[in-house]
Amino acid sequence: MAQSLDPNPQPSQPLAPDGSLQINKEVAVAELTRRMKRGANNFYWIAALSVINSILSMTGSGTYFVIGLAVTLIVDGVTIGLRESLPDASMIVRIIGLVLSILVAGVFALFGFFASQAKRWAFLVGMVLYGLDGLIMLAFADWIGVLFHAFFLWGLFGGWRALGELQKMSPQKATDFPQNIGVQ
Numbered sequence: 001m002a003q004s005l006d007p008n009p010q011p012s013q014p015l016a017p018d019g020s021l022q023i024n025k026e027v028a029v030a031e032l033t034r035r036m037k038r039g040a041n042n043f044y045w046i047a048a049l050s051v052i053n054s055i056l057s058m059t060g061s062g063t064y065f066v067i068g069l070a071v072t073l074i075v076d077g078v079t080i081g082l083r084e085s086l087p088d089a090s091m092i093v094r095i096i097g098l099v100l101s102i103l104v105a106g107v108f109a110l111f112g113f114f115a116s117q118a119k120r121w122a123f124l125v126g127m128v129l130y131g132l133d134g135l136i137m138l139a140f141a142d143w144i145g146v147l148f149h150a151f152f153l154w155g156l157f158g159g160w161r162a163l164g165e166l167q168k169m170s171p172q173k174a175t176d177f178p179q180n181i182g183v184q
Contacts, residue, residue: 025169032166036118039159042152043112043126047105054101058094066145067152069108070136072101115159120167123160127153 050068057064057076064073079097083090108130114122134149 029166029169032162032169035162036159036166037116039123039156039162040112040115042155042159043108043115046130046152047109047112050105050108051102054098054105058098066137066142066148069104069130070133070140070142070145071104074136075100075104115156115163118163118166120160120163123156123163127156127160130156 046067046069049065050072053064053068054072054076057073057080075097079093082093082097086093108126111122111126111129115126130149131153134146134153137145137149
């Protein structure tokens, strides 16, 4: 087996001007995209578990997922109170409560959709709303709920940060908001 005695072997990748190896841009973009989508998926988890919480509440279960939205828990609590005070309209109240919870959770699912499509505004608005929802948990002293809100906010922030790095690597336009709306 012959071994090269060249004291300065050439690397397999070209050197950058500072002498360091260039990072494979495609691999970096793929990793950042994966991190962004993983962060966006948190919105889907929040939405899904909120709907499951509402279904559990509708069936009379006393358990819930702390990852879900405090707003849907409030809707569920109001629904329970109305069912008890209006026993003749119990089924209608349950349906209305579930529909309201699904609508609220659907907004978070939409944030997940737009965030996974690399829309920074979806991450930002969704994080602000989820943070405000966490303050509701704090107001009710649901400490485990507050901790899970913080954990999921951190995951959302990681997706937002990865999206920022992606946009720095390949800036396409200054904003992702549609331009020339109504221009013919």
